[in-house]
Amino acid sequence: MTTEIKNVSKFFGSTHALKSITLSIKTGEFIAILGPSGCGKTTLLKLLAGFDTPSEGEIFIDHQLVSEKNQSTPPEKRNIGMVFQSFALWPHMNVKDHIRFPLLHHRFLQDDLKINIENRLKEVLNIVELQSFAERMPHELSGGQKQRVALARAIAPKPALLLMDEPLSSLDAELRMEMRREIQSLHKVTRASIVYVTHDQDEALALADRIVVMNNGQIQQVGTPREIYDKPNTEFVATFVGKANLIHGEWVDATTFKPSYKNIHSHWAKLDVSADLRKKDLCPIRPEQFSLSYTGEGIEGTIKNVQYQGKEIHYTVDIGPELITIHEDSQYDPFHVDDFVYINLKQTIKSDKPAVTFR
Structure with missing residues (x-):
């Protein structure tokens, strides 16, 4: 299930936030979008999620046109999952209910999951190692546990594309390292296609199959972590990464x-x-x-x-x-x-x- 971004631009008044972005994301690929604040990476993620519409260009998810000029399929009608920087957990739901919610309401849920919701719930709890926390409420969880719940909720319906918006930025340094390992393990198990937005070069180098380095609304370079580090194409990539x-x-x-x-x-x-x-x-x-x-x-x-x-x-x-x-x-x-x-x-x-x- 590939994702195609074709010549996408975005204007906010006179500000050119994205400039002719073209990118192909393969099935099961982990893509990190890396760049400083204001480079356009979060704007691009919002367009993929359906929270905004492109001023120019097209976006395809699983060969379906989901965005074009001034038109966009809403998020609930896209086969995506989303992990937010702030966790975005519901205070009145326990861990198990957070994971069950998308299994009950996700538009693209596969038939085998629909008839085995409780089995999928247990499977996801095992993946994120929260079996013993299933009945806990958000306020009873640590920061790392909350992030696992957010990840579990996102992967439960097996979306075609999993979007992560700086999911580790609110955690302390030691916990960020631990959660990097969790996300790597999660990707290995689920083989989900992931787009991971970050300004942290260490995260991008450690996690991604390919890194998209952005600056001033443009893609500066796309490559594997080793390619980006060993052979930067531009002055910006050379000095920003490494x-x-x-x-x-x-x-x-x-x-x-x-x-x-x-x-x-x-x-x-x-x-x-x-x-x-x-x-x-x-x-x-x-x-x-x-x-x-x-x-x-x-x-x-x-x-x-x-x-x-x-x-x-x-x-x-x-x-x-x-x-x-x-x-x-x-x-x-x-x-x-x-x-x-x-x-x-x-x-x-x-x-x-x-x-x-x-x-």
Whole structure:
């Protein structure tokens, strides 16, 4: 049951919230829509849910046209499930009644579920591990348990498309990690098609089959988490996902880069960088791909900030025109604020030596 978004745009007065969005979601695929506040990701989710209509374009769910210009099939007539940021639980219903409700009222409920509602109810309770909480009311549940109820209610009728609007943002850090595992397990069991809106890059990288990175109402890049992280197409993707350093210099050829900073004579070779970034004479380097030293050659700089992060130490180094972020293993002797250091790419080459692979 695929979902197709074709050339969808959305205007709010003079504001162009979405600009010609085209995206195909495969059956059973987990798609994360990632971007900063105001990028259009929630607007897109509302159009998929039927809470709003597109100004231009079309949306198909399970080959059925559900949205077109200024017309939209209402949410209750779409084969979808929805998980809200605020849980949206009904205070007068216990856990079991929350899950039973869509089984009684969902328009697209399959015949086998209609005749086995109680069996499906028990099955869903087992999936989200809430068997012993079936009779509890929302006010008797923890934040994580409430989120499980919201997930259970959404998956109970086996919708063609499951929409999640930043479902973990109201939870504390430890609980968010736990719920990520729950959602991964849930997807593995149900194989539901999921569209998951988030501004948290860690969530997107951990959960999604593919990530849709958005900014200013446009899709910047679509790819697997590894593709997005290892080969960002644009400056925005490079700096928003993984916080890459954008190094200025000159591309000697399609895979060899010469940084343009004083006291560095190395070429960085066998790099796989997008054509868009090469045209701008930029090379995205992740913080963990750099190393620091007190002697030798490299990009010169002064350490301005040190943050201990357990297995890593995060350094901010002032190189004059800009700041560079570097992550080093904390098992090594730490550098200190105001230390003068040299920055090198791990596995660099000299310009007069044979190329070696950098990964």
